[in-house]
Amino acid sequence: MTDQSPGATIAVTVLTSLSQIAAAEWDACACPEAADGGRPNDPFTTHRFLHALEASGSVGAGTGWDPRYLVAELDGKIIGVAPLYAKSHSQGEYIFDHNWAHAYERAGGRYYPKLQIAVPFTPATGRRFLTRPGFETAGLGALVQGAVQLAAENRLSSLHATFCTEAEAIAGEAMGLMRRTTQQYHWLNDGYRDFEAFLASLNSRKRKTIRKERARAQAFGGTIRMLTGDAIEDRHWDAFWRFYQDTGARKWGTPYLTRKFFAIAHDTLRDDIALAIAERDGRPVAGALNFIGRNTLFGRYWGCIEDHPCLHFEACYYQAIDFAIAHGMARVEAGAQGDHKLARGYLPVPIHSLHWIGDTGFAEAVAKYLQAERRAVDEDIEILTAYGPFRKDRREEPE
Numbered sequence: 001m002t003d004q005s006p007g008a009t010i011a012v013t014v015l016t017s018l019s020q021i022a023a024a025e026w027d028a029c030a031c032p033e034a035a036d037g038g039r040p041n042d043p044f045t046t047h048r049f050l051h052a053l054e055a056s057g058s059v060g061a062g063t064g065w066d067p068r069y070l071v072a073e074l075d076g077k078i079i080g081v082a083p084l085y086a087k088s089h090s091q092g093e094y095i096f097d098h099n100w101a102h103a104y105e106r107a108g109g110r111y112y113p114k115l116q117i118a119v120p121f122t123p124a125t126g127r128r129f130l131t132r133p134g135f136e137t138a139g140l141g142a143l144v145q146g147a148v149q150l151a152a153e154n155r156l157s158s159l160h161a162t163f164c165t166e167a168e169a170i171a172g173e174a175m176g177l178m179r180r181t182t183q184q185y186h187w188l189n190d191g192y193r194d195f196e197a198f199l200a201s202l203n204s205r206k207r208k209t210i211r212k213e214r215a216r217a218q219a220f221g222g223t224i225r226m227l228t229g230d231a232i233e234d235r236h237w238d239a240f241w242r243f244y245q246d247t248g249a250r251k252w253g254t255p256y257l258t259r260k261f262f263a264i265a266h267d268t269l270r271d272d273i274a275l276a277i278a279e280r281d282g283r284p285v286a287g288a289l290n291f292i293g294r295n296t297l298f299g300r301y302w303g304c305i306e307d308h309p310c311l312h313f314e315a316c317y318y319q320a321i322d323f324a325i326a327h328g329m330a331r332v333e334a335g336a337q338g339d340h341k342l343a344r345g346y347l348p349v350p351i352h353s354l355h356w357i358g359d360t361g362f363a364e365a366v367a368k369y370l371q372a373e374r375r376a377v378d379e380d381i382e383i384l385t386a387y388g389p390f391r392k393d394r395r396e397e398p399e
Helices: 023-030 047-055 098-106 136-153 166-176 193-202 204-218 234-251 261-270 309-327 339-344 360-385
Strands: 003-004 007-014 065-067 067-075 077-082 084-087 114-117 158-164 178-188 223-228 273-280 284-290 296-304 331-333 347-357
Touching: 007 136, 023 047, 023 077, 047 077, 047 261, 067 084, 067 136, 077 136, 084 347, 098 360, 114 136, 136 158, 136 166, 158 166, 166 178, 166 347, 178 339, 178 360, 193 204, 193 309, 204 309, 204 339, 223 309, 234 261, 234 273, 234 284, 234 296, 273 309, 284 309, 296 347, 309 331, 309 339
Parallel strands: 114 158, 296 331
Antiparallel strands: 003 007, 007 067, 065 084, 067 077, 084 114, 158 347, 178 331, 178 347, 223 273, 273 284, 284 296
């Protein structure tokens, strides 16, 4: 596959394993902001995170996520990469197209396999068309063209890029892809000096509710600690694996990640992780796994082996806010779904994705649906924000 630009030819190739590209080459495109030794904007498209998924068997043969990583080269230099997968189902995506698949197959088509540019099992916004600085336009154009060409040449039904940035969504739409808008709940740091300053920004009723929830959670009979880096021990992963299995069995039937993923994460990702662990009598009973970005804390998984009132809210939401404030982070992304997050200071924000469908008639029907859906999402965000927990009159004296 090639992309013709004035005076240049960009070659796009497909890799079936990250072992086929050096980590430094991948990360030069995925997280150039971390070249100075700082954190990436998010760890999810780094070589170490995607390799952990692959090496642990969480993606690959038998999972429905078969790697087809794209690499764009200009004059022998890698200028762009993309985490692309051939999908045999629509699980683990969080921007779902189940209804599209059902409609397509009822009409006699074959929806799967399809192509997905995404971070598996990770509903976190970030760049999906990963380019070296200075090659943003050419690299994105080549990766989009290469992905569409791969889908078309193999007569696949569709191509999807989920949880991309708004800038990528706008650029992709200009290139002929369909743009979709959905929503999530994020906590935004308004320069709060501490958790009490955040509470002061809420209306009286919500302040009281959160204080009661934190008190009930803290009264579970143990301690809650946020661990990162070398403070995370093997025993914590053993405990969290039990928590994760419980949640995964109830939500998805089978957990997406393997136990080996957490073992690899301990070796290569623990500095990217903030793990909230609740212990009672020296025994871990609940936990919440977060990943640390440059300016964002990403909430990912929660689980428990004992039920205690409000412990879920404390471990997942309030501990994350505490951590973000303490480390000067701009936001907390608390994962997919959950209208209950609104009452806890997390506001609705738009989430973007891009889609290509090979069948012209079906693509036209989906495009009309997406236009109506976008209007509905915009209205929902406006209404939900207006009914949010924050004080309408900031002159109100907090209690």
